[in-house]
Amino acid sequence: MEHIFSYHHLREFTREVFIHMGCSLEHAALASEVLVSADLRGIDSHGIARLSGYVRLWEAKRINARPDIRVVHETPSTAVIDGDAGLGLVVAPFAMEIAMQKAAAVGTGWVSVKNSNHFGIAGYHAMMALERDMIGMAMTNASPLVAPTFSTERMLGTNPIAVAIPAKEQPAFVADFATTTAANGKLEILQRKNEEAPYGWIQDKEGHPSKNPHELKDGGALLPLGGDREHGSHKGYCLGAIVDIFSAVLSGANYGPWAPPFVSFLPLSPDPVGEGLGHFFGAMRVDAFRPAEEFKANMDTWIGRFRAAEPVTGKKVLIPGDPEREMHHERLENGIPVIAPVVKDMQEVAAKFNLNF
Amino acid sequence: MEHIFSYHHLREFTREVFIHMGCSLEHAALASEVLVSADLRGIDSHGIARLSGYVRLWEAKRINARPDIRVVHETPSTAVIDGDAGLGLVVAPFAMEIAMQKAAAVGTGWVSVKNSNHFGIAGYHAMMALERDMIGMAMTNASPLVAPTFSTERMLGTNPIAVAIPAKEQPAFVADFATTTAANGKLEILQRKNEEAPYGWIQDKEGHPSKNPHELKDGGALLPLGGDREHGSHKGYCLGAIVDIFSAVLSGANYGPWAPPFVSFLPLSPDPVGEGLGHFFGAMRVDAFRPAEEFKANMDTWIGRFRAAEPVTGKKVLIPGDPEREMHHERLENGIPVIAPVVKDMQEVAAKFNLNF
Numbered sequence: 018m019e020h021i022f023s024y025h026h027l028r029e030f031t032r033e034v035f036i037h038m039g040c041s042l043e044h045a046a047l048a049s050e051v052l053v054s055a056d057l058r059g060i061d062s063h064g065i066a067r068l069s070g071y072v073r074l075w076e077a078k079r080i081n082a083r084p085d086i087r088v089v090h091e092t093p094s095t096a097v098i099d100g101d102a103g104l105g106l107v108v109a110p111f112a113m114e115i116a117m118q119k120a121a122a123v124g125t126g127w128v129s130v131k132n133s134n135h136f137g138i139a140g141y142h143a144m145m146a147l148e149r150d151m152i153g154m155a156m157t158n159a160s161p162l163v164a165p166t167f168s169t170e171r172m173l174g175t176n177p178i179a180v181a182i183p184a185k186e187q188p189a190f191v192a193d194f195a196t197t198t199a200a201n202g203k204l205e206i207l208q209r210k211n212e213e214a215p216y217g218w219i220q221d222k223e224g225h226p227s228k229n230p231h232e233l234k235d236g237g238a239l240l241p242l243g244g245d246r247e248h249g250s251h252k253g254y255c256l257g258a259i260v261d262i263f264s265a266v267l268s269g270a271n272y273g274p275w276a277p278p279f280v281s282f283l284p285l286s287p288d289p290v291g292e293g294l295g296h297f298f299g300a301m302r303v304d305a306f307r308p309a310e311e312f313k314a315n316m317d318t319w320i321g322r323f324r325a326a327e328p329v330t331g332k333k334v335l336i337p338g339d340p341e342r343e344m345h346h347e348r349l350e351n352g353i354p355v356i357a358p359v360v361k362d363m364q365e366v367a368a369k370f371n372l373n374f
Numbered sequence: 375m376e377h378i379f380s381y382h383h384l385r386e387f388t389r390e391v392f393i394h395m396g397c398s399l400e401h402a403a404l405a406s407e408v409l410v411s412a413d414l415r416g417i418d419s420h421g422i423a424r425l426s427g428y429v430r431l432w433e434a435k436r437i438n439a440r441p442d443i444r445v446v447h448e449t450p451s452t453a454v455i456d457g458d459a460g461l462g463l464v465v466a467p468f469a470m471e472i473a474m475q476k477a478a479a480v481g482t483g484w485v486s487v488k489n490s491n492h493f494g495i496a497g498y499h500a501m502m503a504l505e506r507d508m509i510g511m512a513m514t515n516a517s518p519l520v521a522p523t524f525s526t527e528r529m530l531g532t533n534p535i536a537v538a539i540p541a542k543e544q545p546a547f548v549a550d551f552a553t554t555t556a557a558n559g560k561l562e563i564l565q566r567k568n569e570e571a572p573y574g575w576i577q578d579k580e581g582h583p584s585k586n587p588h589e590l591k592d593g594g595a596l597l598p599l600g601g602d603r604e605h606g607s608h609k610g611y612c613l614g615a616i617v618d619i620f621s622a623v624l625s626g627a628n629y630g631p632w633a634p635p636f637v638s639f640l641p642l643s644p645d646p647v648g649e650g651l652g653h654f655f656g657a658m659r660v661d662a663f664r665p666a667e668e669f670k671a672n673m674d675t676w677i678g679r680f681r682a683a684e685p686v687t688g689k690k691v692l693i694p695g696d697p698e699r700e701m702h703h704e705r706l707e708n709g710i711p712v713i714a715p716v717v718k719d720m721q722e723v724a725a726k727f728n729l730n731f
Contacts, residue, residue: 092481094451095662123480124449129663165680167689172680180616190619192612198605217605224686242599242606248555248574249599255549255694256613258680259537262547266672267663273679290675305452306486306624315623318647322630323522323529323615329581332524337612 020360021352027065028053030363030374034068037370038075039082040104048106051137056353059344060193062202063138065355069362071104071135072369073281080104080134086111093123097268098130102293105136105157109296113142113155116300120151124305129268132293135159135279139179140193140341146181146300147189150309153181154299156260158270160278163197164238165258166251169224171238172274175201176260181338183303185313187320191338196256197239204230204239209358217244263297270295377717378709384422385410387720387731391425394727395432396439397461405463412495413710416701417550419559420495422712426719428461428492429726430638437461437491443468450480454625455487459650462493462514466653470499470512473657477508481662486625489650492516492636496536497550497698503538503657504546507666510538511656513617515627517635520554521595522615523608526581528595529631532558533617538695540660542670544677548695553613554596561587561596566715574601620654627652 035045056064084103100108119126139155146153159174175195182190207230222236241253265272303312367374392402413421441460457465476483496512503510516531536550564587579593598610622629724731
């Protein structure tokens, strides 16, 4: 059972909720734009489906609705930001803006963030760079759900990486992916439908391959991109580890198994190694390397050539960002389908704040 | 059949070969150190096994033994370098040095390189940053052997990524991996032994899964990390594409299917989109983010905690760089095993230059 809502409706409702949590008007507008951009792009697991989770974190006093987000250390090309336990949805654009200002000044900017919370989809933040003719990058650590190769222990989050690269006539190249075989959101879909997962997505508590999407409740774990050692899971483990270190060890946030869980019913670590969750952002001015028009014309050639690559019969070769961009247009026009459990969730949130959904 | 040679012997022979190709003493010493570091670290496909390939590229006038490597564009945190068709083995350390100088000055340095050739193992260059308390990064594009998801065409190289991160008491974190399920070198080993490859490494010319390690000769392709769509090959495709764009579109080198082949018997593209092969390097001073001692102490905690992660029965959780470091110590002490076909190759190279092997 799905209900269709307009983008405007979901965005406005979300904005109201953030205002009722105590956010400033500016922060509520930004946070709702970032959150619902996930629904627009078809990444349903990271959009309004998470709104009730943010509310519960706020109720548990793990989210500060009035954060004093500030730069605590910097050089001409770098900064560390303390998110003051604010919504990642507003801390991240603040940090990305600093990265872009540094890039404008010295060619590139790199910002590591501590004391933050879940920041929505990485792609939103990376894409902020596009209109300034910059390459944007965003990554974050997250609740530990992923076992390193040869381990049974959940040590890393699904730790996504987003890279947005501008082109000229072609739409931008936008990669945005979890460093696991499958994002947690895909597993949640299988859980709801009670369908099996392919081998390579999850393991049971002893580290054996499993098809049971509920395995994580019994001590199982998500697997790094690659799935098993023979298929390169050590590479996915490397990627997740790099995201964790750039986001949290560089900034002074909690890393690895100490990363704070998104769900408020799980306790925080009693012996934290840092503050809150960590993110990492990068911005590179393309004209810090070659004239922007020249770079973007070559990106058009790159994209055109890859789009024209010989396809497998019946298939189409895609450019990173194609499916999400098409979904964005489609949903902006025709509305966003929301499954019944999420509608119920929204109604409960609405009741809590005396709002209508 | 394997023969054991000392590191010193292989290094000295390689140095002599580069001198006989016309390299300066300085370049020959550096190139041989970079090349044989692959053998020391156990990445046999990228060490002296490739020496005859470099010689053939030089004979085909695709490698310039006396390059004028120079910065052609720069900002405080970036540079583009023209390798003047030199050995990537010397162009890459030059570029990494520039990246580190920029990092010393403004916090980070990012260098894209055009008009280069194969640069050995990415890890060598990334690790240059460690002794200066910097995080080092190195990537390169390469001969097109990899089909994007849903394509039958070879559009990307195995495009490796290396990231080296310093620690305090613990050895450094050093990730160095191809963005394919399996590096081409692993396929070469199966080819020599006439053994089957696991599914997920290669496809046949129509894009069907294949176990035949000789499939590339019949129009097949290597697969991006993930193997197939269901296991996240679109993420491996994204990674390979990002490496290609950072290395070659930013610098003005050849990208995608235009990347020049390593084997001299394949013709260069008649309509190049840039100059030579491309690389990308990064250096980030850790104290551009937080005090170096604090960062490195936290890396010790990170590494110690991951090493202690609960293992799958009978296995051991590794830190990226562990196997290569152990191999380095082992081979430095006990010598480097070289398989018979490579010994024969070396003897032919030796005869060509009137040297002994």
